[in-house]
Amino acid sequence: MDSEWAKWEAANGIKELVDPTRDALYNFDEANQKAFKSSKVWKTDPNYFKNVRISSSALLKMVTHARSGGTIEVMGLMLGALHGDTFVVTDAVRLPVEGTETRVNAQDEANEFIVNYLELLRDSGRPENPLGWYHSHPGYGCWLSGIDVATQANWQNFDDPFLAVVIDPERTMSQGKVEIGAFRTYPENYKPEAVDSDQMIPQEKAKDFGMHYNRYYSLDVSYFKSTLDTEVLSRLWNKYWVSTLSQNPLLSNRDYTTKQIKDIAAKITEAVTQQREPKSMSAGVPGPISKDPSDKDMVKITRASRRLDVHQQAGAIAADVKDEIFTAPIPEK
Amino acid sequence: MAADLVYPSTSDTSPHILLHPLALIAIDDHVSRSGIRRTGPIVGALLGRNNGKEIIAEQTFECGSKKLNGGQIDQSWFSRMVKLQSEIHPALSLIGWYTVGSEPQPWHTGIQAQLKDSFECDSPIFLLYQPQVFKDNAVNGRLPFSMYEGIITQTHDDGDMDVDYKQGSVPPMKFRSISYSLETAPDEAIGLADIMQGASTAIAIAGTSSSSKETDKSKGKAKEQPKEIFTPEEDEQTVLSSIKTKYNAVKMLQSRLDLITAYLKAQPASYLTDASLSPADSTSPIDHEVIRSIAALAAELQLTSPAKLVELTKETQQAKTDGKVLQLLAQLTEHASDVKMLGRRVHVAEPRRRKEAAGQPSMPGLEGLNDWS
Numbered sequence: 001m002d003s004e005w006a007k008w009e010a011a012n013g014i015k016e017l018v019d020p021t022r023d024a025l026y027n028f029d030e031a032n033q034k035a036f037k038s039s040k041v042w043k044t045d046p047n048y049f050k051n052v053r054i055s056s057s058a059l060l061k062m063v064t065h066a067r068s069g070g071t072i073e074v075m076g077l078m079l080g081a082l083h084g085d086t087f088v089v090t091d092a093v094r095l096p097v098e099g100t101e102t103r104v105n106a107q108d109e110a111n112e113f114i115v116n117y118l119e120l121l122r123d124s125g126r127p128e129n130p131l132g133w134y135h136s137h138p139g140y141g142c143w144l145s146g147i148d149v150a151t152q153a154n155w156q157n158f159d160d161p162f163l164a165v166v167i168d169p170e171r172t173m174s175q176g177k178v179e180i181g182a183f184r185t186y187p188e189n190y191k192p193e194a195v196d197s198d199q200m201i202p203q204e205k206a207k208d209f210g211m212h213y214n215r216y217y218s219l220d221v222s223y224f225k226s227t228l229d230t231e232v233l234s235r236l237w238n239k240y241w242v243s244t245l246s247q248n249p250l251l252s253n254r255d256y257t258t259k260q261i262k263d264i265a266a267k268i269t270e271a272v273t274q275q276r277e278p279k280s281m282s283a284g285v286p287g288p289i290s291k292d293p294s295d296k297d298m299v300k301i302t303r304a305s306r307r308l309d310v311h312q313q314a315g316a317i318a319a320d321v322k323d324e325i326f327t328a329p330i331p332e333k
Numbered sequence: 334m335a336a337d338l339v340y341p342s343t344s345d346t347s348p349h350i351l352l353h354p355l356a357l358i359a360i361d362d363h364v365s366r367s368g369i370r371r372t373g374p375i376v377g378a379l380l381g382r383n384n385g386k387e388i389i390a391e392q393t394f395e396c397g398s399k400k401l402n403g404g405q406i407d408q409s410w411f412s413r414m415v416k417l418q419s420e421i422h423p424a425l426s427l428i429g430w431y432t433v434g435s436e437p438q439p440w441h442t443g444i445q446a447q448l449k450d451s452f453e454c455d456s457p458i459f460l461l462y463q464p465q466v467f468k469d470n471a472v473n474g475r476l477p478f479s480m481y482e483g484i485i486t487q488t489h490d491d492g493d494m495d496v497d498y499k500q501g502s503v504p505p506m507k508f509r510s511i512s513y514s515l516e517t518a519p520d521e522a523i524g525l526a527d528i529m530q531g532a533s534t535a536i537a538i539a540g541t542s543s544s545s546k547e548t549d550k551s552k553g554k555a556k557e558q559p560k561e562i563f564t565p566e567e568d569e570q571t572v573l574s575s576i577k578t579k580y581n582a583v584k585m586l587q588s589r590l591d592l593i594t595a596y597l598k599a600q601p602a603s604y605l606t607d608a609s610l611s612p613a614d615s616t617s618p619i620d621h622e623v624i625r626s627i628a629a630l631a632a633e634l635q636l637t638s639p640a641k642l643v644e645l646t647k648e649t650q651q652a653k654t655d656g657k658v659l660q661l662l663a664q665l666t667e668h669a670s671d672v673k674m675l676g677r678r679v680h681v682a683e684p685r686r687r688k689e690a691a692g693q694p695s696m697p698g699l700e701g702l703n704d705w706s
Contacts, residue, residue: 008374009373011434012435012464013464013465014364014367014368014373015368017365017368017467018364018365018368018369020369022534022535022536023365023368023369023534023535024535024536024537025535025537026365026366026370026535027370028370053533055535056358056361056362056528056532057359057361057362059524059527059528060354060355060358060359060521060525060528063520063521063524064355064518064521066520067520090362090366091362093421094422095421096420096421113417113420113421116413116417120410120413120417121397123397123399124396124397124399124400124410125397125398125399126395172520172523173519173520173523175571176523176575177523177526177527177571177574178523178524222531222532222533223528223531223532223533224533224534225528225533226361226362226365226535227365227534228364228365229358229362229365229532231477232357232361232476233525233528235475235477236515237529237581237585239517240526241585242582243517244579244581245579245582245583250649250652250653250656257659264666268666295673295674298670298673299670301666301670302663302666305663305666305667306663306667307571308659309660309662310569310572312655312656312659313572314572315656316652316653317572317575317576318575319652319653321579321583323649325583327642327645327646
């Protein structure tokens with residue numbers, strides 16, 4: 001097989017396509033991974049894992065999957081390897097389950113699929129381990145709900161190190177940028193230091209978020225691509241610049257923007273009611289400036305409205321550019 | 334010999350292929366992985382939809398190297414995989430396969446026939462990933478693959494073709510090249526843009542938090558420099574990156590226009606080649622087709638202004654005004670928050686000022702501040 005492959009490799013110039021250093025993450029050292037897994041070094045520190053690196057292929061698969069679900073939550077499995085404090089996600093596969101936010105045992109249904117799929121992969125010569133699960137939060141941002149926390153804690157009990165990734169397809173569309181978050185839960189009794197999230201949580205989800213936000217932490221997410229991807233992407237750009245000029249995000253994001261405004265309005269109303277309630281003023285004695293809970297709410301509201309504004313600005317720029325180039329009257333000569 | 338495998342003419346009855354970049358990137362991934370791990374050969378399946386006229390290739394899965402024996406895919410493994418894939422992609426079906434090479438080879442017909450005969454894939458399409466394309470560094474480089482369909486030739490004069498195969502049952506097959514274009518879903522485009530702008534190379538970093546710095550390195554000067562001078566906030570980053578994308582697109586448009594202008598300028602002066610022209614244009618003195626296309630483009634420009642200009646202007650104006658209102662609201666919210674904070678500060682400071690004015694000692698908690706000497 002080896003010599004056959006060498007011949008084939010040489011004939012097709014495969015070697016020249018990859019760079020052992022620049023494409024190192026595409027390698028997989030099974031013994032190394034096993035050794036790392038049995039070393040259990042991460043057990044000592046609940047915050048041991050800090051980074052997630054996602055391959056171009058895995059990212060695209062997850063984003064399109066999340067979007068294909070529409071308003072229904074979808075779920076999938078990630079494969080890859082561990083490099084120190086970093087999860088390297090090299091592939092993603094869909095799971096045949098939906099509605100992960102409303103059902104506690106959703107992932108149980110997928111177990112049979114996972115077992116079969118991994119067996120087939122291994123058989124065919126792909127030794128990557130399952131590394132985590134991803135699911136979508138259409139429209140309500142990247143964080144872990146109570147059910148998600150339970151699911152993730154369960155995974156971490158059985159098959160640690162395991163990672164949870166959340167993608168919001170609606171915000172991805174409205175921002176023109178993939179909205180993604182990666183999380184790991186803390187052990188049951190661990191009390192983390194103050195966590196503050198700048199996530200904009202819709203009113204109806206706020207309670208769920210507030211109850212569980214200190215049960216997990218988020219990891220830094222970055223992407224990587226192969227030498228080959230770089231070549232292909234530069235060729236793809238030749239086709240894409242047209243749609244970059246022709247789109248008008250102001251129009252296509254109208255629904256999302258309206259929803260956001262409505263949500264901010266609801267939050268402002270709530271903040272105002274809180275402000276008026278006499279007990280929050282503690283009988284006239286002002287507390288330390290930073291400790292007033294309604295301040296935090298105000299900061300969040302401010303931030304959310306600013307973010308919305310920024311997206312509108314970006315959209316307006318796009319519309320202006322389009323206008324200037326295509327609609328402006330052609331000067332007569 | 335391989336050239337014999339390619340059927341020379343194209344056909345109007347051939348389907349048109351729409352390829353999603355996701356499939357292309359997944360094949361990249363497969364090739365890179367096999368290249369690094371030195372496992373091969375590279376063969377995979379294409380999943381998609383076939384509506385008779387067009388075949389849309391959306392997803393792929395890999396046929397692992399261990400499941401390829403003697404130029405054939407392991408039958409039972411493959412059917413199990415196809416079944417699993419149909420569970421997670423209910424709308425898609427097996428539409429073809431891919432491998433890497435420079436041109437169709439005899440062993441390709443084996444797999445082509447296998448898909449057709451054993452896996453109920455009626456007219457499989459064959460994507461041949463051609464890395465040699467990367468060697469020509471053309472600006473408008475074509476994508477690194479060709480698409481083929483398999484056709485059964487009735488003539489039996491090419492008996493040498495399946496000499497490699499013991500089974501005489503493999504009918505003589507040729508590959509006919511078919512046209513394709515890219516189809517990109519909006520979410521796919523966003524993912525691709527993120528990868529283009531933000532993805533680093535796949536250098537392994539022995540897990541420290543230095544990886545975030547590593548990420549920046551590959552983003553190039555444009556992203557690094559402003560970081561040293563000032564650190565744009567996340568919000569500003571959003572606007573910046575959107576402007577940058579627009580800038581690149583406008584630059585591209587400009588370069589295309591320049592190319593056309595340069596081409597036209599070069600025309601009357603000389604029928605000879607011009608450095609800015611691609612080799613294809615320079616083969617004939619006057620390429621009437623190109624000239625006609627340019628003329629058509631110029632004529633169509635008049636038509637690009639929309640029919641209902643008034644309505645459109647009104648709508649865009651409205652959208653812009655909405656944006657401005659939103660901006661004002663955002664500022665108002667921010668100010669409300671500031672005012673609230675100011676109110677609290679006054680609330681703390683005012684009694685103290687009054688007490689001091691009345692000659693009383695200041696509040697106990699603040700005493701330490703006054704007699705620090």
